[in-house]
Amino acid sequence: MARYASVLDLIGDTPVVDVSALSPKSNVTILAKLEGRNPAGSVKDRVALALVEAAERDGVLIPGQPDQTLIEPSSGNTGIALAMVCRLRGYHLKVVLPTNVSPERRQLLLAHGAEIIDSSGTEGSNGAVRLAHELSAKHPEWVFLYQYANPANPWAHYTTTGPEILADVPEVTHFVAGLGTSGTLMGVGRYLKEHSPHVQVWAVEPPSGEIVDGLRSLDDGYVPPIFIDNRGEQLLDRKVIVRPRESIEWTRRLTEVGLFVGISSGAIMAGAVKCAREVDDGANATIVMIVCDDGWKYLSTGAWSDDIDDVVERARTTIYF
Amino acid sequence: MSAVLRVPTVLRSAVGGKSEIAVDGATVGEVLQQLTNVYPAIKGQLLNDDGSLHRFLNVYVNDDDVRYLGGVEAAIRPDDEITLLPAVAGGAW
Structure with missing residues (x-):
């Protein structure tokens, strides 16, 4: 092995x-x-690691520095993968999650230490993306890696x-x-x-x-x-x-x-x-x-x-x- | 025999609340033109001024997105099912 x-x-x-x-x-x-x-269970592990490593290379995230927070909209898999990576790297993750995802996804996010911010279920992933943009604008100190554009x-x-x-x-x-x-x-x-x-x-x-x-x-x-x-x-x-x-x-x-x-x-x-x-x-x-x-x-x-x-x-x- | 056009929730108010409409036309462009002739309120939601598809509108003939079949020139046959769908953010893929 x-x-x-x-x-x-x-x-x-x-x-x-x-x-x-x-x-x-x-x-x-x-x-x-x-x-x-993949260890967090989906194709999104690759993306989550790449997003965080790119941010660290660019100096947007600094390994070892306390009180760094990320925000990301996700209907599940990216959030779960990012939560796993963030916990290992020492970052706090807030996931904007539509209320109507399967309960297992919600539990996995919590298991990996993420904080969940609910977005409208009727607006689906569109609503999660919109709310993440709004919150990111209000909190410029949070790092928004934005998987849809990164x-x-x-x-x-x-x-x-x-x-x-x-x-x-x-x-x-x-x-x-x-x-x-x-x-x-x-x-x-x-x-x-x-x-x-x-x-x-x-x-x-x-x-x-x-x-x-x-x-x-x-x-x-x-x-x-x-x-x-x-x-x-x-x-x-x-x-x-x-x-x-x-x-x-x-x-x-x-x-x-x-x-x-x-x-x-x-x-x-x-x-x-x-x-x-x-x-x-x-x-x-x-x-x-x-x-x-x-x-x-x-x-x-x-x-x-x-x-x-x-x-x-x-x-x-x-x-x- | 006409093709069937399926209308998403977001566009139904512009076509009298209908979810399905029988349409005739040899191409996607002809079908959409016919639709806008009958329901002028929907025109700005379907096509740009140059006749191309609205950027947030996906049109499927049966299972296929017509943008990859020739766009508004894509052929329509009787019994085809045409589905209009708004482009929205995808999920976990």
Whole structure:
């Protein structure tokens, strides 16, 4: 067994596993990169560490100096990862969290020592971002790393996730991941296109705009600055929507290959299957998809055990992706 | 046979409260033009002055974002489902 000096040294180098038993076509291999193996449990460990290290390099955060506070909007995984990193580095973290996330996420934040500031559930992540901006403006002494705009977010994936994928799967033809902040897609997508230009990059997103009822007009909408700064529209080849029922169905189906994963990963698997269906019968393809996290944080949604109609209905009011 | 256009909550007040509207047109642009002809109040919410899509509006034909299928030139077939969605901040991905 390997021995490590710090939990932070366990971030990255995640395994890839073949889930082609679920592929709709025998000529299409589907490989899942298991980001739930990161120590705080998600792909966001990479981003959290990169955000903090970049701030320390820039002198925004000073290791060892007391009473340094960070604020960050998050619907869960970034907050949890950042809380773990901050505790190890001696920083205090305030997470602006929509009230309607799964209770496990709230408990994990508290377990890692974060302070939670509630934002409106009906406004979803949009509301958390808005409130974090307001609080940051009122408290300039707090450090706001702002994952949606910070170049360290895609950089983490450009320098770690992307190279890992190409080293482990040099034959990759398609990369499929969730949109969110767009950090994973922009960082990995750019790395893969630079080193293997034929790779197609597919984004998957849930119909969040259907769920968020707190919008007054389209002008309250939001596109992550990272997506704009990295010319996301030019980088992506396709963007597909995956609805809650498909997400939950594929979250369940992934257990057939032994993977107990979060619901966003079910959505990404659904996207990978859509991608596979479009591959010509005469061509071979290898799709790499991101499994963002494991299923533990979502047990309270009943996603694996309850009637699927009930779970889908519940999905309308709970942020679980 | 018409295609079906699904309208998100935030835009329904501009189309008489409807959540679904039957639409005709060979492209996304034609469908949106037809919609603005019938419901002029929605025009500024859908398209910019140059005819491109509002930056916070995502239009999906079935499962696909039309920005990657040719934008307003993307083809529409009968029985297609067109979904308008506001772009909002993503979650944990």
